[in-house]
Amino acid sequence: MGYRPLSEYGVVGNDDRCALVGSDGAVDWCCFPTVDSPSVFGRLLDAERGGHLSVAPTDSYDSGQSYLSRTNILETTFRTDSGRATLVDFMPAGGDDRDPETQQELFRHLRCETGQLTVEIDCKPRFDYARADTRVEEESAGIVARGDGDALHLQVYGPVSLRPTDGRAVGTVTLEAGDSVWFVVQYDHVRPTSPAACRRIRAETVAYWRQYASTIESRASSVVGDDPWLDEVVRSALVLKLLTNDDTSAVYAAPTTSLPEVFGGRRNWDYRYNWIRDSNFAVQALANLGDSDAADRYYEWLLDVCHDDPAEIQPLYGAHGETDLSESFLDHLDGYRFSAPVRVGNLAAEQRQLDAYGILVQGLYEAVQRGYDLSEGDWQWVRRVVDHVCDVWDEPDSGIWEFRVEPRHYVHSKLLCWVALDRGIELAARRDGDADTDRWTAERASLRAAIEDRGYSETAGSFVQHFDTDETLDAACLLIPLYEFLPPGDGRVQSTLDAVVDGLLTDDGLVRRAKGPDIPPAGRGAFLFCSFWLVDALVLADRVDEARECFTTVLDHVDSPALLPERIDPATGEFLGNYPQAFSHTGLINSVIYLGSVDDDDTLPPDAFPNDRGVHPLFRF
Structure with a gap:
């Protein structure tokens, strides 16, 4: 595994956390519990030691990334000769019952849109910038990784099971059109999150980002x-x-x-x-x-x-x-x-x-x-x-x-x-x-x-x-x-x-x-x-x-x-x-x-700042 160009990464996050997701479906950078905490997935800084959470077709594929309109929900699309799948990544935002603990989560949803794809999953957490000895095991609630006092839980909902091996959890699944899998990453806590709950949290997160976008879009339209x-x-x-x-x-x-x-x-x-x-x-x-x-x-x-x-x-x-x-x-x-x-x-x-x-x-x-x-x-x-x-x-x-x-x-x-x-x-x-x-x-x-x-x-x-x-x-x-x-x-x-x-x-x-x-x-x-x-x-x-x-x-x-x-x-x-x-x-x-702020004739009017739109670019009042 080499290093991907930075332009091939999207970012997801909430309040105080972020994850970088590559166009190959890999979470290569994510720190918990906050942005400035030690990394849990850090392959961005070391391809071998850093750790990652990858979801990608086993066959050769083309991929592309975009955001769900007016949100910070990232969609990565995979296309192979046999089918097409979409991987959706987000961290929870919005909702009435959100608390600091449940903010420490990353949701991944893989859905086969057409045809058939075989997909490989590889979860390799490495706590404390890959300095901690990380153990990966299977428990009743799913996969759990532990190291240096930290714990990362991974729940999987769908037609795939992961098995721990050599400090990681891996699995392979063949998906037909309409099949889907939810992956729920939870830091330092575990709570069962059914597919229905995942869908609800996604809807709340979509609503949160779109409500924020709507507060700025009307002003942005007048600015543009x-x-x-x-x-x-x-x-x-x-x-x-x-x-x-x-x-x-x-x-x-x-x-x-x-x-x-x-x-x-x-x-x-x-x-x-x-x-x-x-x-x-x-x-x-x-x-x-x-x-x-x-x-x-x-x-x-x-x-x-x-x-x-x-x-x-x-x-x-x-x-x-x-x-x-x-x-x-x-x-x-x-x-x-x-x-x-x-x-x-x-x-x-x-x-x-x-x-x-x-x-x-x-x-x-x-x-x-x-x-x-x-x-x-x-x-x-x-x-x-x-x-x-x-x-x-x-x-x-x-x-x-x-x-x-x-x-x-x-x-x-x-x-x-x-x-x-x-x-x-x-x-x-x-x-x-x-x-x-x-x-x-x-x-x-x-x-x-x-x-x-x-x-x-x-x-x-x-x-x-x-x-x-x-x-x-x-x-x-x-x-x-x-x-x-x-x-x-x-x-x-x-x-x-x-x-x-x-x-x-x-x-x-x-x-x-x-x-x-x-x-x-x-x-x-x-x-x-x-x-x-x-x-x-x-x-x-x-x-x-x-x-x-x-x-x-x-x-x-x-x-x-x-x-x-x-x-x-x-x-x-x-x-x-x-x-x-x-x-x-x-x-x-x-x-x-x-x-x-310029006029139709591409000149700046003398009274452009402040203007009737109430905007003050940089420092002009």
């Missing part, structure tokens, strides 16, 4: 207008909802760890955490599509997590508020396509990333604009944050790309410090004057001067990555007009756009995040959200034809099931990085909002 991107917007919103913790509204950046930015490289990170930056973008995108409750709950949770000393604020947290994200290595795993190391935890939590302050203040500013009630205690915390920014903005940090090198004066970090001051001043104007706005205003002016004097390079004809370079381009500079630091028509903004198009845009229409003598090749990859930033900046600059071409080119790289990775290799079209990526789906939604 006449453009043919409604399905992509709804799918992206469903992915973001899938990656959102229902209790905290924290958003997992991705449900996977250590999928490499470059094959054979070491840039393999654990993304199963809540980045302040990424999640702010995500909840705003959902708010723009009608789900403002998620944004409000997220800010309430985040304020609770971050309410201590501003100097102690981390750029990322666990989705349940964890602060200790210490990094370790799983050296016994080969890594996806032998790209080691496999990491658990993320040391970026210990980095100083000054942009976090701007993200926090900007996010609360957006929430207030939507009607969020900022309490007096929360306002005092905002004051402390903005005062802290006055103290530290002129210090170096690790930046948005989290390079593990000496800290630098990154332009993006300075930009977000300016945002913290600017939006802080705006918020202070709405309250009784107990803030040092004179100091904030003076520091904002100093910051602007520093960015304009030291962040723009006449040599490059562009804003650059950090203060100590005249030539290193960075796609993050595309955010300068989006945050309204400078107007889109400013000559420096226009020349930066041209520099990005000339220096970072690939022949395949993808945007590399950075390029320069101090950027290693592994750090120059084409990141999808950078492509979407370019779309947004081009729209603001009234270069709508270029923006639309860039956007459609990105979509040309993605087939069903329409999930977006972090990166795409421009040379091969291969998906890279952790998958699916919340930041990429957020970028798609925002770009559609920008493109949908």
Whole structure:
């Protein structure tokens, strides 16, 4: 067994769990009890040791994947010379009697649609990232796997029986048209679940996802207008909802760890955490599509997590508020396509990333604009944050790309410090004057001067990555007009756009995040959200034809099931990085909002933001 391309995986999940299912019918990645827990099925990171749950025809077959319309229920279709079968995967959502224990389940339903197929089932759990000694046995309630205090139960309903052998359970069955089998995976509990109960739970899950889709579809329709991107917007919103913790509204950046930015490289990170930056973008995108409750709950949770000393604020947290994200290595795993190391935890939590302050203040500013009630205690915390920014903005940090090198004066970090001051001043104007706005205003002016004097390079004809370079381009500079630091028509903004198009845009229409003598090749990859930033900046600059071409080119790289990775290799079209990526789906939604805001003559009206549809793409109010 080799490694499948990431583009051949769909994802299913609920509230706080996800599983990646390949087009070969195999669950190759699934962690219980939560997304950031150790894997139970981990073949994605080691084809031999990781563990899997596969259901596939024994004969050669063609297969394809798609989602049941307006849901996160995945359908994999197998076609052989003798017949056709559909495998449906989902985790339970909705229903009146759902509780945390029964959320720890995965349902698989195999049905022969036409003809006849012989199918092989192979269940090989491997607890604790395949570190635990796993025993697989047959008991009265079905197959049970145990290891290191964990238990996984597998119930099978249909004309097949599985037998334990050598740490796995296997079986083969020949299905005729109309025959079907239910497989019910239950973590750390067992409850008999009849086929009738399985069908009821599936119906409840369909209703849950379709009800959510309906809450956003009417707004999404008005956002898209006449453009043919409604399905992509709804799918992206469903992915973001899938990656959102229902209790905290924290958003997992991705449900996977250590999928490499470059094959054979070491840039393999654990993304199963809540980045302040990424999640702010995500909840705003959902708010723009009608789900403002998620944004409000997220800010309430985040304020609770971050309410201590501003100097102690981390750029990322666990989705349940964890602060200790210490990094370790799983050296016994080969890594996806032998790209080691496999990491658990993320040391970026210990980095100083000054942009976090701007993200926090900007996010609360957006929430207030939507009607969020900022309490007096929360306002005092905002004051402390903005005062802290006055103290530290002129210090170096690790930046948005989290390079593990000496800290630098990154332009993006300075930009977000300016945002913290600017939006802080705006918020202070709405309250009784107990803030040092004179100091904030003076520091904002100093910051602007520093960015304009030291962040723009006449040599490059562009804003650059950090203060100590005249030539290193960075796609993050595309955010300068989006945050309204400078107007889109400013000559420096226009020349930066041209520099990005000339220096970072690939022949395949993808945007590399950075390029320069101090950027290693592994750090120059084409990141999808950078492509979407370019779309947004081009729209603001009234270069709508270029923006639309860039956007459609990105979509040309993605087939069903329409999930977006972090990166795409421009040379091969291969998906890279952790998958699916919340930041990429957020970028798609925002770009559609920008493109949908232009007039019929493809120009952006002066009063486009805010508009009569109540949407505020990215940060424009």
